[in-house]
Amino acid sequence: xxxxxxxxxxxxxxxxxxxxxxxxxxxxxxxxxxxxxxxxxxxxxxxxxxxxxxxxxxxxxxxxxxxxxxxxxxxxxxxxxxxxxxxxxxxxxxxxxxxxxxxxxxxxxxxxxxxxxxxxxxxxxxxxxxxxxxxxxxxxxxxxxxxxxxxxxxxxxxxxxxxxxxxxxxxxxxxxxxxxxxxxxxxxxxxxxxxxxxxxxxxxxxxxxxxxxxxxxxxxxxxxxxxxxxxxxxxxxxxxxxxxxxxxxxxxxxxxxxxxxxxxxxxxxxxxxxxxxxxxxxxxxxxx
Numbered sequence: 001x002x003x004x005x006x007x008x009x010x011x012x013x014x015x016x017x018x019x020x021x022x023x024x025x026x027x028x029x030x031x032x033x034x035x036x037x038x039x040x041x042x043x044x045x046x047x048x049x050x051x052x053x054x055x056x057x058x059x060x061x062x063x064x065x066x067x068x069x070x071x072x073x074x075x076x077x078x079x080x081x082x083x084x085x086x087x088x089x090x091x092x093x094x095x096x097x098x099x100x101x102x103x104x105x106x107x108x109x110x111x112x113x114x115x116x117x118x119x120x121x122x123x124x125x126x127x128x129x130x131x132x133x134x135x136x137x138x139x140x141x142x143x144x145x146x147x148x149x150x151x152x153x154x155x156x157x158x159x160x161x162x163x164x165x166x167x168x169x170x171x172x173x174x175x176x177x178x179x180x181x182x183x184x185x186x187x188x189x190x191x192x193x194x195x196x197x198x199x200x201x202x203x204x205x206x207x208x209x210x211x212x213x214x215x216x217x218x219x220x221x222x223x224x225x226x227x228x229x230x231x232x233x234x235x236x237x238x239x240x241x242x243x244x245x246x247x248x249x250x251x252x253x254x255x256x257x258x259x260x261x262x263x264x265x266x267x268x269x270x271x272x273x274x275x276x277x278x279x280x281x282x283x284x285x286x287x288x
Contacts, residue, residue, distance in 0.1 A: 008142070011142070012057065012061050012100070019100055027092050027095045031091050031092050034090075035090070036089065037088070037090075038086055038087065038088045039286060040085070040086045040288055041055075041101075041284075043083075043282075043283050044080050044282040046077075047077070047110070047281040048075065048076070048077055048109060048150050049072055049112070050075070050146045051105040052072070054108065054145075055085070055104065056070075058097055065090065066089035066090070067088045068086070071086075072084045074112075075112070075149045102283065102285055106282070106283060107136070108143070108145070109146070110146075110280040111146035111275055114150070115131075115147045115149075118258060121258045121262075126267070127269060128267070129152040130152065130248065131143070131153075132270050132275070133155070144157060144275075155270055163187070164197045165180065166199045180198065196214045196215050196216075197216035197217070197248070198212070198217055199250075200217055206233055213243065216246035217234060217245055219248065219249050219250070220251045221251035227249055228264040246268065247265070249264075249270070253269055253271060
């Protein structure tokens with residue numbers, strides 16, 4: 001399996017291939033090869049900055065001679081007019097990396113800003129907002145990094161680092177017991193130490209999951225009232241067994257209903273909107 005660094009490098013290779021191709025015709029025809037210049041990243045909207053370190057990777061990969069000076073780091077709250085960084089070097093390189101860098105910075109900053117907004121709704125509670133696998137193909141690692149920068153937490157990165165037994169798995173396997181038993185057997189046979197989460201649809205499935213002593217129970221498409229009842233069942237079982245079963249709410253939860261779910265006592269609330277329909281943070285890369 002490829003490392004995080006290799007996956008990001010692959011993403012940048014593809015980004016340059018689809019944008020620059022065999023060369024920026026406009027830049028190569030109008031800018032002398034030896035012309036040097038400077039550009040700065042100017043924030044145009046309030047939010048949380050994210051992607052600065054990835055921007056450095058963009059410049060280093062395309063042209064190692066580009067010199068980047070950072071003034072504002074990932075995770076900082078920014079406002080219109082703030083200058084996040086400056087880059088100096090060959091103008092041709094500056095112009096050919098501009099769009100790739102901005103696409104990444106705007107996307108990551110938008111996700112971090114949205115995540116911070118959601119997490120703020122849970123102030124004073126122990127509940128954390130989680131992302132999902134509803135990410136842009138090829139950009140998952142960057143988008144999940146942005147969620148963490150914004151104060152949220154990552155669910156599993158992909159299908160390989162956690163076992164999440166969903167409704168279809170349960171139905172095809174012939175029940176929660178069969179699915180969990182098979183998952184544990186597979187992990188043992190393949191030398192995998194993976195946490196197991198089970199998606200549940202009703203009280204009976206919650207009790208079945210508790211009987212299997214899984215690490216986390218997902219309450220899928222429960223109302224806040226049903227969630228409160230489910231939390232009571234799970235915590236009573238925890239008291240009896242001395243365990244702590246993590247509880248995750250998921251499905252149709254919006255920023256307006258988020259706190260209602262958090263106040264039920266769940267540990268996590270997963271929100272696909274953090275990544276699948278977020279608005280990018282406005283910024284520009286200007287010569288000076």
